Ligand SMILES: Nc1ncnc2c1ncn2[C@@H]1O[C@H](COP(=O)(O)OP(=O)(O)OP(=O)(O)O)[C@@H](O)[C@H]1O
């Protein structure tokens with residue numbers, strides 16, 4: 304225990320640099336996946352056959368390819384087409400795209416859960432498609448999708464470690480590098496695990512609160 | 523003001539509206555009665571483009587109702603609708619429900635819209651309930667908010683689809699009272715209802731619909747007291763004396 308604590312004090316500053324990258328990747332890809340996911344979801348519910356079908360195809364395509372392969376593709380293959388990204392950029396874009404598929408399905412389910420009478424009421428006071436979405440459906444769908452959205456955040460935080468495979472020195476890779484040079488596997492990986500846990504626990508608490516809240520809010 | 527010419531409508535193989543023609547003048551109050559599934563809701567929904575129709579023509583103040591044209595938004599703002607199940611926005615207060623259309627569709631000034639919204643709340647007898655959410659109101663109160671929401675668009679006509687059928691019997695009166703006051707103010711209204719006594723008293727004209735066609739029509743008071751057609755007689759007997 305003594306040994307662990309002294310190791311912890313020694314390695315913490317370096318690991319914190321990894322934490323910083325982990326947070327950046329998670330937040331960046333969260334924002335990107337949310338925007339893309341919302342866009343895909345709106346395509347899916349647009350009522351326009353071509354948009355719906357092509358988006359569904361795209362979503363299945365994204366879901367059918369492992370995240371790690373998508374990351375390799377963006378980081379190692381895109382340069383051949385003249386698109387060169389830093390490892391961090393590639394990680395954010397790759398994870399953002401990969402998760403946009405899950406976000407889209409979550410958002411779509413939330414949108415479709417809204418009572419059709421709401422849409423008719425909105426239309427009957429002269430609202431067009433965009434206004435119906437913005438003023439009536441999305442605000443109500445928001446409450447429904449929030450708990451699953453929190454879960455996606457937790458999964459993204461953990462999956463940000465996949466960025467290590469394209470050389471981003473986030474928490475997991477930083478830990479691996481320290482362990483390799485000091486041979487203190489136990490201390491280092493225990494710390495890494497605890498640090499991930501410390502970031503996840505508040506999110507889990509948040510999701511729990513949201514679920515409780517939405518359970519009492521139901522009409 | 524509202525004109526339907528030989529409207530037909532099918533849902534798949536089901537021919538629901540089979541040649542309906544009718545004209546509603548400005549200020550006129552028309553009640554539509556008929557058995558369940560006869561197509562009453564479908565007719566109303568065609569008039570403000572919530573449903574498309576297959577053939578014939580519907581015009582509102584001369585403008586053709588076409589669900590797929592941009593003009594439909596304008597027509598809906600002129601012809602409001604009140605639904606059986608109220609369909610208030612549950613995440614907004616009563617007053618917010620009322621001013622939603624004026625502020626976001628008509629782009630009215632917020633202050634004047636709110637002021638007018640409060641007046642409308644008072645007009646439907648709900649002064650003091652402005653900040654309640656729909657979930658905190660009784661069915662009758664919710665339906666009156668829905669009427670205020672329809673009025674807020676300053677429509678030329680209002681369509682009512684069985685506005686009191688989802689209400690407990692003791693709450694029906696308060697909604698009918700509000701509708702009656704609208705009638706007295708000269709609002710053009712098309713009302714689908716099973717409240718025969720109300721229709722007889724308030725409506726100018728009644729249409730009886732069965733299986734997608736108008737079986738009988740005439741001045742509400744006389745037609746609903748002395749229906750000529752056997753199917754109308756039968757229906758009215760069943761509605762007024764369920765046993
Ligand atoms: N969206 C739809 N898809 C398929 N069939 C429909 C649809 N809407 C209505 N129908 C059918 O069309 C017929 C007429 O329906 P409509 O709702 O207009 O009847 P209604 O006279 O309003 O009846 P009620 O008194 O029960 O409200 C019914 O047989 C109904 O099942």
Ligand SMILES: [Mg+2]
Pocket residue numbers: 562563564683684
């Ligand atoms: Mg109906």
